[in-house]
Amino acid sequence: MSMGRLGRALTLLDRAAPDVTTARKNMLLLIQLRWIAVGGQIATIAGVHLGFGVELPLAHMGLTLAGLLALNVLTLLRLQSLAPVTEAELFVALALDMFGLAVQLHLSGGATNPFAFLFLLQVTLGVVLLPAGFAVGIVVFAVLAFGVLTRFYEPLNLPSQHGHDLFALHIDGMFACFAMVAALLATFVARIARNLSQRDVRLAELRQQAAEEDHIVRMGLLASGAAHELGTPLATLDVILTDWRRMPTFADDPALAGELDDMRAEVRRCKAIVTGILLSAGEARGEAPTVTSVGAFFGDIVDDRREARAVGRIDYEDSFGDDLPIVADPALKQVLSAVIDNAVDASPRWVGVSVEREGGDLVLTVHDDGPGFTEATLAEFGKPYNSSKGKPGRGLGLFLVVNVVRKLGGAVTAGNRPGGGAVVTLTLPLAALAIGKAHGDGDDG
Known part of the structure; x- marks a missing residue:
């Protein structure tokens, strides 16, 4: 499964409804954020376990990481389909990310873990990406998860050499969490804002196109009506010119006869133009297409x-x-x-x-x-x-x-x-x- 194939799938949606294309782009952003989250968690777990000698339930944490990776693969497979991405799917994706974070925090100190503030990143993305109803759901989910983590969690067993410096370690962790959240928010909210701006531009183009097509419809109605009105006088002129061409006064004068022939040709040309207008307006579709x-x-x-x-x-x-x-x-x-x-x-x-x-x-x-x-x-x-x-x-x-x-x-x-x-x-x-x-x-x- 490659991002190149996914990009080609998104290219097919350039002419789709702006909201549909924007939702797919936002889902892609969540996929990219999940890759970053998995990489960050692996680096953090390795640093805490190997660098500080803290015993962690690596098997359970590894299963959680595997679940996030599987979610990314399934989401990429989902985006191979050109079916529109719904707001409910974005909500479920964010909720599963928060659940994965909650499980990792439960296994590593719960609310005492300084990285618990990563919930704020998910809440911010939910408010930006989702309508009010789903955004409230994300907020409620985050508050409940954090509340549960204050009561139910596996405490960290710090080695004795770090016991006296626990508060300093906590401050260092909070600083790392703050820097990470700030960087990710700046990056992803800016990209989401760009997607929304592109959607607004596309909506404005569609509104302009609709106005122009409405103008064309009105012009077509006027042209069709004018063609109907012009048909009778043009036919009358053609008959009169034909009669004049047979009169001795014009037939015996080559110059006048030539001018009459030119006039008849122009009248018939006008009739052909009128017929073309009616054809374009769909009023003479009895003939098979040429x-x-x-x-x-x-x-x-x-x-x-x-x-x-x-x-x-x-x-x-x-x-x-x-x-x-x-x-x-x-x-x-x-x-x-x-x-x-x-x-x-x-x-x-x-x-x-x-x-x-x-x-x-x-x-x-x-x-x-x-x-x-x-x-x-x-x-x-x-x-x-x-x-x-x-x-x-x-x-x-x-x-x-x-x-x-x-x-x-x-x-x-x-x-x-x-x-x-x-x-x-x-x-x-x-x-x-x-x-x-x-x-x-x-x-x-």
Whole structure:
């Protein structure tokens, strides 16, 4: 049983509920404290028995140490499971540690043993780690244990040469106990506070994510309603333009006929966009999902942007390797198009798009030679209405990009190129795109 395997198990919980992950980390702290306690007890028993010649019930004390070691092994085995660690389990772990300490003290002088104040360490950890009800239980357990040890214990049989110096030995033991408790409290309470702080940060992130997703839901409802409203006038315009194209006045004038054809193409493009909005909103799901491949999916997006934005040059490099089958997601296509459109707006002359594979992830990079992102834009990257264009209502494109990619388990990063221009990188897990499990998708990670 290794701490490395336990660490890998905890890594799987990075996206779990913050309270769940924090409880597991706190249980790990108790395991580490128990190792320290066992090592300290062995050193103390050896020093008292060999250094001072004090007779101790070594067999019984050894059995208690073995019990603590077995408890640690069982706890490590428990943490191999991804089931959440409960507050009751933390309470039981602390209670068993206190019971083990009580047994050792019973065998070595009871409450007269200066190390009896180690109970305060367990009480402090219980108050910090556990809710009020369990914390009160820990306090009651400690008080009862200490009270019992004042009456029932095996007295220490000190050699005659130490009998006259008993009080000095007791003071030395209290000093050692005080130093140990102070050091352990400073170390472990600080680490527990760090775990709680990380939990609070994660909770704040989840609240922010929930607010953003609620914003997206409202935007989706508005977009769906607008798409419904726009469908009828766009269809009417298409019919009128088709009728005009047949009229002699327009049919006999090549210039007017060409302009009508351009108008019809743009109207039909608007209708396709409206249809895409309805598809993304889930209102036209009667058709089976479209199956495509990585090369075809991203190549079609780039070709579509080249046709729609007939300015400059959009270079495309496909370094993915094998042409993995994936499902064409209209929402993903829309947000990827938004990233390229933003790059074209900032850099009309040239935009570069590349797709590659990194382990179990697909990485799409869009870079340009425009002015790049400002520090303020990067600081608020992915937040709604964070735009460098200075127009009301803008800045939703990258907000939608970040949230759609996050829904797929990926991430979006932005920065500036050393030679000038901006770069936006989208990392998507292949498991979220591929049909079935993609081979080599990071099992070794």
